[in-house]
Amino acid sequence: MYSYKYPRPALTVDCVLFGWDMQTEQLKVLLIERAHDPYKGFWAFPGGFVDMDETADVAAARELEEETGVTNVYMEQLYTFTGVERDPRERVVSVAYFALVKPHKHKVVAASDATRAQWIPLSEIEKLAFDHAIILKTALERLRGKVRYQPLGFELLPEKFTLTQLQSLYEAVLGEQIDKRNFRRKVLKSNILIQLDEYETNVSHRAARLFSFDQTRYEELTAKGYIFEL
Amino acid sequence: MYSYKYPRPALTVDCVLFGWDMQTEQLKVLLIERAHDPYKGFWAFPGGFVDMDETADVAAARELEEETGVTNVYMEQLYTFTGVERDPRERVVSVAYFALVKPHKHKVVAASDATRAQWIPLSEIEKLAFDHAIILKTALERLRGKVRYQPLGFELLPEKFTLTQLQSLYEAVLGEQIDKRNFRRKVLKSNILIQLDEYETNVSHRAARLFSFDQTRYEELTAKGYIFEL
DNA sequence: CCAAAAGTGTTGGGACTACACCCATGA
DNA sequence: TCATGGGTGTAGTCCCAACACTTTTGG
Incomplete structure (x- = not known):
């Protein structure tokens, strides 16, 4: 006691x-x-x-x-x-x-x-x-x-993912539709994704390219005061 | 015990x-x-x-x-x-x-x-x-x-203040210089300030106009999803 | 008339939005 | 060959940063 x-x-x-x-x-x-x-x-x-x-x-x-x-x-x-x-x-x-x-x-x-x-x-x-x-x-x-100012999406996805998967995740979390082209442009421009030479498999349509999150790069950018947005 | x-x-x-x-x-x-x-x-x-x-x-x-x-x-x-x-x-x-x-x-x-x-x-x-x-x-x-996405400045200032006072406060909190014209344009465009017909007194230079924070307006805007920035 | 701070506009570049069609693949 | 989702470019608009001079006031 x-x-x-x-x-x-x-x-x-x-x-x-x-x-x-x-x-x-x-x-x-x-x-x-x-x-x-x-x-x-x-x-x-x-x-x-x-x-x-x-x-x-x-x-x-x-x-x-x-x-x-x-x-x-x-x-x-x-x-x-x-x-x-x-x-x-x-x-x-x-x-x-x-x-x-x-x-x-x-x-x-x-x-x-x-x-x-x-x-x-x-x-x-x-x-x-x-x-x-x-x-x-x-x-x-x-x-x-x-989610808007930190790249949280990558914490939730597997190591390799497609941009469409990333987009669906953001749409679900934010509860709103996002324009595909604008989303891709923005996320690629941010430079924290690595484009892989690999593709989806077992899909009955054009296979999507896989990407992975560049943790090192993200930390570099963050250290320099860069702030990820959307 | x-x-x-x-x-x-x-x-x-x-x-x-x-x-x-x-x-x-x-x-x-x-x-x-x-x-x-x-x-x-x-x-x-x-x-x-x-x-x-x-x-x-x-x-x-x-x-x-x-x-x-x-x-x-x-x-x-x-x-x-x-x-x-x-x-x-x-x-x-x-x-x-x-x-x-x-x-x-x-x-x-x-x-x-x-x-x-x-x-x-x-x-x-x-x-x-x-x-x-x-x-x-x-x-x-x-x-x-x-301070970047909520109008905190007004919590710290008296009811009536000049734009220069508001700017000094932001500069102190953020630790960086802000361009006077851009700051004024931005803060006025946000529509959460009321321009008063009153001026500083007892200053040995041109007296600055006083403003006050429009709490009601801010709440209206916030309710509509508006997000104040800088 | 001088010092000190108030106040004010423009321009160029970059970012954002909106929008529609062709491509690759498997069934 | 069809269905399905993948992938791409442009034009207009808006926002932002950078920048310097004139005005007002009190002393």
Whole structure:
């Protein structure tokens, strides 16, 4: 038992992971079905308590791995939720994290406590536990805000992709149609794509050229104050 | 005494308040001189513990008022600092807040516990307690990022101001020179300024016209998806 | 009349939008 | 040969950066 002069809220982390499903061209979110009350049967973000000897960043990575098997993803702090009644049991403050992953690279494994972890399409999400609907909304706003001035698209796509795939992703995230020619011109001019000598296979129409993201080049440009836009 | 099965970090808030000194054309930050150890004599942001029945937002506003007498300012959450060794006494997690105020409208009063609260020019800040130097750095990045696409300048200036005053403020925050004609054209075209029929007084040169910020108009434009830039 | 800051227009180049047709491939 | 998506260019407009002189005022 640990005793304090004044009461303290518990401290947790929650991880909002976005992934892009290339087959269905949908944004998905990694969720866990809760096995116990409160909110038994509801969906929730992976997360859990912050230990005394770890930062919230470390706790977020650890909980994510424990609950979903997903490791080694870039996460950034999103927002801290401090509502007094967030958790019906007791006061819990939660630091939420935000990440973009390539789902095919991160096989979701059965969670340690036998709850299901699954990629759920954004459009089909319902019954979220606690205040996780608000957390999701906040994460979506961050995603839409960032996508315009940081090349986030490449975090979600496989290493090699076509320009049309990149465009569909942007259209889905931004919720608007983009002109094909203008999109291509803009993204190529930015000089952060490497044109490969490879093409799609197994398509019943002209095969599209593949590209990859030039991380090194992007870092060079960023260091010089360059800001990627749309 | 309050007992828990597992240890818990304490939860605090810290408030980073920026103000603009029109006389000296300097950005200032509201700081408190610590009266006790640890970090006795160092400067720190106003802040304190989050009570069990209040959100962090409420705690930030309350602590700010208690320690500096400043009330009724718009604050937004900045970032949550969770370093294990932030506080040498015990583990303390702090939710930092960020605000812009018009210093002349917020008289700083003697703090309740006899410590000094003062506006310190950014360039003269030293000896910050805890990890407050990192918090300040984070707040400055937020300020510089936001100033480009939100009309923050008006939060810092008095109700009536000249275009030159507005420009100096932007130059100070962004750390770069701006062309006078281009700046004026751009800011006037944005349609969020009201041109007044009033002029500076007591200057020994041509008196500059005064303007005020058109809050209503800005909200109309924002609602329609307009995004202010520079 | 002098010092000091206010105020004002133009031009050239680059970026953005809108828009429609031919090409390559597999079935 | 057909269906499907891949790939390409131009013209008009708007926005931006760069740049220097005249005006007003108080001392």
